[in-house]
Amino acid sequence: MDFKFTDEQKMLRETVRKFSEKEIAPLVEEMDKEEKFIEDLWEKAKPMGFLGMGIQPEYGGMLTDYLSFGLMGEELGRVDAGVATVYGAHGLLCANNIARNATEDQKKRYLPALAAGETRGCMGLTEPGAGSDAVSLKTTARKEGSEYILNGTKTFISNAPIADIALIYAQGPEGLCTFIVEKNFPGYSVGKKLSKMGLRSSPTGEIIMEDCRVPEENLVGGVEGQGLKQMFGGLDVERFMWSCLAIGIAQAAFEAALKYTKEREQFGQPIFNFQMIQDKLATMLVELEAARLLTYKGMTCWDEGNYQEARMLAAQSKLYACEMAVRVTGEAVHIHGGYGYMKEYPVERYMRDAKVFPIGAGTSEVQKLIIAHYLR
Ligand SMILES: Cc1cc2nc3c(=O)[nH]c(=O)nc-3n(C[C@H](O)[C@H](O)[C@H](O)COP(=O)(O)OP(=O)(O)OC[C@H]3O[C@@H](n4cnc5c(N)ncnc54)[C@H](O)[C@@H]3O)c2cc1C
Incomplete structure (x- = not known):
């Protein structure tokens, strides 16, 4: 299987990364502290087309393939998984479900406004x-x-x-x-x-x-x-998306941890030089890449219409990527020592954010039951 991204996917990824860093990053702390979504981020997402990523172009959306949708989720998750959830609950859980299952009349009545972000x-x-x-x-x-x-x-x-x-x-x-x-x-x-x-x-x-x-x-x-059919079809896609958000958080935690190990000195040298720290970084990186490959493979199967394999991979990637995000963010906090436990570094937020991923969209135990079901 070939995981080379198309030019369009690379461009989308770059666009979402720039948007996340420019528009979302400056507001992350305030939203976390005050537990609120800043409405401006809805308005700014409208012209970018992010709100219509789960809707076919004929109804005003930008749905081309689910892997692209996932890459958007990963990049948003890298900066703020909460904002990614706002866009995702709208664009995937609601709009994409209508786009896949509704009658023509229902699609015409609801999708254009959802794609434009006029309704949420x-x-x-x-x-x-x-x-x-x-x-x-x-x-x-x-x-x-x-x-x-x-x-x-x-x-x-x-x-x-x-x-x-x-x-x-x-x-x-x-x-x-x-x-x-x-x-x-x-x-x-x-x-x-x-x-x-x-x-x-x-x-x-x-x-x-x-x-x-x-x-x-x-x-x-x-x-x-x-x-039932509509619910299960939606859950498979949701599981891939949830994995992408978890990968985004873990990526952010890994980047923060790596940077810190090169800045923080103990015993007269950067803590990066200690092999036990290198062991942690190496394990974090390998787990992150393994989760990515599993998720991209599953989403590619889904996009190619190989639904039977994709369903099994949706459960596998949800299980692995979400548990991985908990482990990687936990290690990132640990690598920061006492500072990791303080609010002034973002890693404590990553750890709090990551904890929901093995719970929402079907817990890890439920994913194991699904995998075992396919093994029967
Ligand atoms: C932040 C957040 C956002 C959410 N957003 C949405 C949303 O937009 N829409 C929506 O519909 N839902 C949403 N959910 C709900 C989410 O999907 C559920 O929380 C999840 O499916 C688990 O259900 P539960 O919380 O009732 O836990 P329970 O089902 O009560 O599970 C409790 C524990 O028992 C374990 N357990 C249960 N059954 C078994 C079993 N057979 N074998 C072994 N262990 C088992 C579970 O794994 C878990 O550890 C959201 C949840 C959260 C936390």
């Missing part, structure tokens, strides 16, 4: 009682005339506090269904914003639906019982 999206699958066992979700959708009436609560939803549109999974009369729910539909409300240990620039919250009235035209795909 999120995706609500997880519930207080249904996380790893997502299919046991309790939100219901009953049919009443030309409407569905939704009842239930979603939690841990990225972008819930700032979204105009939520893609909601619910148990319908004929099985699991997905609905496009607008924030002004009667019975829809956003619960409390949740406070987190990391990814603090990404607003997370609850969605509450109490007899929420959704027109039947908003049943994704137009046929009941398609939710």
